[in-house]
Amino acid sequence: xxxxxxxxxxxxxxxxxxxxxxxxxxxxxxxxxxxxxxxxxxxxxxxxxxxxxxxxxxxxxxxxxxxxxxxxxxxxxxxxxxxxxxxxxxxxxxxxxxxxxxxxxxxxxxxxxxxxxxxxxxxxxxxxxxxxxxxxxxxxxxxxxxxxxxxxxxxxxxxxxxxxxxxxxxxxxxxxxxxxxxxxxxxxxxxxxxxxxxxxxxxxxxxxxxxxxxxxxxxxxxxxxxxxxxxxxxxxxxxxxxxxxxxxxxxxxxxxxxxxxxxxxxxxxxxxxxxxxxxxxxxxxxxxxxxxxxxxxxxxxxxxxxxxxxxxxxxxxxxxxxxxxxxxxxxxxxxxxxxxxxxxxxxxxxxxxxxxxxxxxxxxxxxxxxxxxxxxxxxxxxxxxxxxxxxxxxxxxxxxxxxxxxxxxxxxxxxxxxxxxxxxxxxxxxxxxxxxxxxxxxxxxxxxxxxxxxxxxxxxxxxxxxxxxxxxxxxxxxxxxxxxxxxxxxxxxxxxxxxxxxxxxxxxxxxxxxxxxxxxxxxxxxxxxxxxxxxxx
Amino acid sequence: xxxxxxxxxxxxxxxxxxxxxxxxxxxxxxxxxxxxxxxxxxxxxxxxxxxxxxxxxxxxxxxxxxxxxxxxxxxxxxxxxxxxxxxxxxxxxxxxxxxxxxxxxxxx
Numbered sequence: 001x002x003x004x005x006x007x008x009x010x011x012x013x014x015x016x017x018x019x020x021x022x023x024x025x026x027x028x029x030x031x032x033x034x035x036x037x038x039x040x041x042x043x044x045x046x047x048x049x050x051x052x053x054x055x056x057x058x059x060x061x062x063x064x065x066x067x068x069x070x071x072x073x074x075x076x077x078x079x080x081x082x083x084x085x086x087x088x089x090x091x092x093x094x095x096x097x098x099x100x101x102x103x104x105x106x107x108x109x110x111x112x113x114x115x116x117x118x119x120x121x122x123x124x125x126x127x128x129x130x131x132x133x134x135x136x137x138x139x140x141x142x143x144x145x146x147x148x149x150x151x152x153x154x155x156x157x158x159x160x161x162x163x164x165x166x167x168x169x170x171x172x173x174x175x176x177x178x179x180x181x182x183x184x185x186x187x188x189x190x191x192x193x194x195x196x197x198x199x200x201x202x203x204x205x206x207x208x209x210x211x212x213x214x215x216x217x218x219x220x221x222x223x224x225x226x227x228x229x230x231x232x233x234x235x236x237x238x239x240x241x242x243x244x245x246x247x248x249x250x251x252x253x254x255x256x257x258x259x260x261x262x263x264x265x266x267x268x269x270x271x272x273x274x275x276x277x278x279x280x281x282x283x284x285x286x287x288x289x290x291x292x293x294x295x296x297x298x299x300x301x302x303x304x305x306x307x308x309x310x311x312x313x314x315x316x317x318x319x320x321x322x323x324x325x326x327x328x329x330x331x332x333x334x335x336x337x338x339x340x341x342x343x344x345x346x347x348x349x350x351x352x353x354x355x356x357x358x359x360x361x362x363x364x365x366x367x368x369x370x371x372x373x374x375x376x377x378x379x380x381x382x383x384x385x386x387x388x389x390x391x392x393x394x395x396x397x398x399x400x401x402x403x404x405x406x407x408x409x410x411x412x413x414x415x416x417x418x419x420x421x422x423x424x425x426x427x428x429x430x431x432x433x434x435x436x437x438x439x440x441x442x443x444x445x446x447x448x449x450x451x452x453x454x455x456x457x458x459x460x461x462x463x464x465x466x467x468x469x470x471x472x473x474x475x476x477x478x479x480x481x482x483x484x485x486x487x488x489x490x491x492x493x494x495x496x497x498x499x500x501x502x503x504x505x506x507x508x509x510x511x512x513x514x515x516x517x518x519x520x521x522x523x524x525x526x527x528x529x530x531x532x533x534x535x536x537x
Numbered sequence: 538x539x540x541x542x543x544x545x546x547x548x549x550x551x552x553x554x555x556x557x558x559x560x561x562x563x564x565x566x567x568x569x570x571x572x573x574x575x576x577x578x579x580x581x582x583x584x585x586x587x588x589x590x591x592x593x594x595x596x597x598x599x600x601x602x603x604x605x606x607x608x609x610x611x612x613x614x615x616x617x618x619x620x621x622x623x624x625x626x627x628x629x630x631x632x633x634x635x636x637x638x639x640x641x642x643x644x645x
Contacts (some may be wrong), residue, residue, distance in 0.1 A: 047558075048557070048559060048560070049555055049556050049557065049558050049559030051556070051642065052556050052557070052558045052587065057581075057583060058581040058582060058583050059557075059585075059624075059638045066552040091635070115632050115638070116635070117635050118635035118636060118639065128623065129581070129626075130586050130625065132621055149555065150555075169596060172560060173554075173560065185608065197579055197580060197599045197600075198583045198601050199580075199581060200579065200583075202577075202579035203559065203579075219564040228567075232597065232599045234597075234598045234599060234601070235580075235597050235598070235599060236580035236581065236599040237597075244645045245645070256640070271543060287637050287640050288638055288640050288641065290633050291633060291638050291639075291640050291641045292641065294630075294632060294633050294638065295638070296623035297619070297623055298582070298619075298622075298623075300622075301582065301597065301619055301622065302597030303597075304618075305596065306597055307596075314562070429577055442587050459638070474548070
């Protein structure tokens with residue numbers, strides 16, 4: 001690692017805040033709002049535009065909204081328990097259900113256009129993405145939060161004790177730099193989908209993982225990162241729900257045995273991986289078709305535009321990598337306020353581990369949405385309290401904490417396009433990420449570790465390449481945490497599938513913890529409460 | 538991928554320049570914005586949803602340009618079609634009756 005710059009860092013625009021939130025999707029906006037409601041001065045930065053950035057805004061999502069009826073809550077928790085490889089924490093599932101219920105009711109009070117059901121009551125189990133995120137932007141601004149759009153964070157700041165002290169980055173449209181000093185920072189940068197063009201996911205390059213990792217933060221469950229979602233071939237709309245209605249066929253029209261969207265997606269991956277095309281057609285009656293078109297207009301958008309009727313025509317599909325966006329791995333959470341292992345640093349949404357609520361599996365959607373708004377709420381609340389308790393303290397010396405690509409170095413600058421391509425070549429193939437084997441993981445890691453060794457002394461990127469360079473470094477670091485964690489779990493559990501260890505090993509009902517940059521390490525932490533607690537919920 | 542901005546429809550409000558999460562557009566003083574970084578488009582369609590003038594078109598192919606023309610888009614009434622589908626155009630959108638929507642709730 002390059003040494004931190006000793007002089008006090010400066011930038012074109014500087015702000016002092018109690019809380020800095022990095023990322024303006026659902027988790028980030030809930031965090032910013034909640035911190036502001038607690039009386040904190042809050043700045044939110046987004047690399048894109050708060051309101052359109054990330055996986056939620058272009059997508060729409062179900063949400064795990066379950067009324068507080070004990071029987072329904074128990075059913076909701078039990079339905080996820082085995083699916084998640086028994087790694088979820090029932091206490092966290094309960095509090096996420098409580099928090100989500102309250103937050104979604106708040107969204108209704110704020111005017112989110114929930115539709116009415118047959119009984120006249122609002123149906124609050126799904127959120128239209130564009131409306132949800134436009135509303136969250138509006139409420140965040142109204143709460144007095146200062147929003148910096150098109151302002152990617154490049155690195156965190158730290159104090160002499162190692163606690164986080166803010167962040168610094170660039171304003172790509174203004175062509176200058178920003179710096180925010182803050183006593184607490186919330187990482188809400190989403191997961192990492194490795195530039196796969198899954199819907200809304202190209203801004204999700206693991207930036208927050210890298211920045212937190214550079215301060216020594218730990219990760220949990222990074223082996224649960226093998227999500228791929230279905231889309232029309234060459235399309236970006238990775239909405240998978242309606243493929244529950246699909247039949248899958250080869251090019252000649254004959255059925256693909258075992259292929260299904262759920263519990264058969266690996267057959268589709270193997271078929272595509274062998275170079276054969278996979279075709280889909282949806283089997284639905286006219287009423288269902290009407291309902292589907294209204295429920296998810298974006299599913300039909302690409303099909304309509306290329307003239308495919310998915311209910312009569314067979315159309316080719318592909319799988320796009322969503323890695324930790326629909327996986328469950330992320331920054332390790334160590335208390336109820338979503339603190340990470342770094343003092344003052346909090347994590348929310350897909351940037352944080354979702355094992356607490358989902359264990360080893362999520363299909364994305366409702367549980368991730370529930371987690372985003374719940375963890376955002378808790379992270380914002382505790383970050384706000386933490387920061388306010390430190391107000392009035394004498395000014396502390398702060399240092400830049402960023403490494404490769406942002407710190408000065410003795411070697412040549414990084415070529416961001418080449419770096420991104422090499423990382424993607426390792427993680428996109430199904431046989432590396434979907435179907436894992438020690439031989440391929442080790443070979444991949446040797447190349448990835450070599451890449452890291454070759455860039456750790458690189459000089460800081462030129463302004464125009466700064467964002468892309470750090471994204472490439474972040475994806476590289478993320479891939480190494482993913483694959484080391486995957487090697488450490490010598491069994492198959494949830495979404496993590498090892499060809500060399502196809503069975504589940506009850507001795508490994510634990511969390512795989514990872515960290516480190518030059519030397520990536522792993523260890524284990526015990527899983528939480530036993531399954532009986534879920535059944536008794 | 539973003540294909541074109543209609544100079545006929547665009548009023549130069551530059552909302553797309555701000556709203557695009559991957560910073561594809563550049564504002565041009567006194568003129569309509571330009572598609573400055575087409576290869577950065579992630580095909581998320583958010584510019585179409587946020588454009589009040591239905592002046593942008595994103596083709597569903599995320600990997601390559603299709604070369605569709607403005608005249609073809611006008612004749613197929615594709616400008617603004619997604620904004621209408623999500624209910625952001627004037628008049629919103631009409632939800633089918635609850636018993637129809639409930640058809641999706643049955644377990645599969």
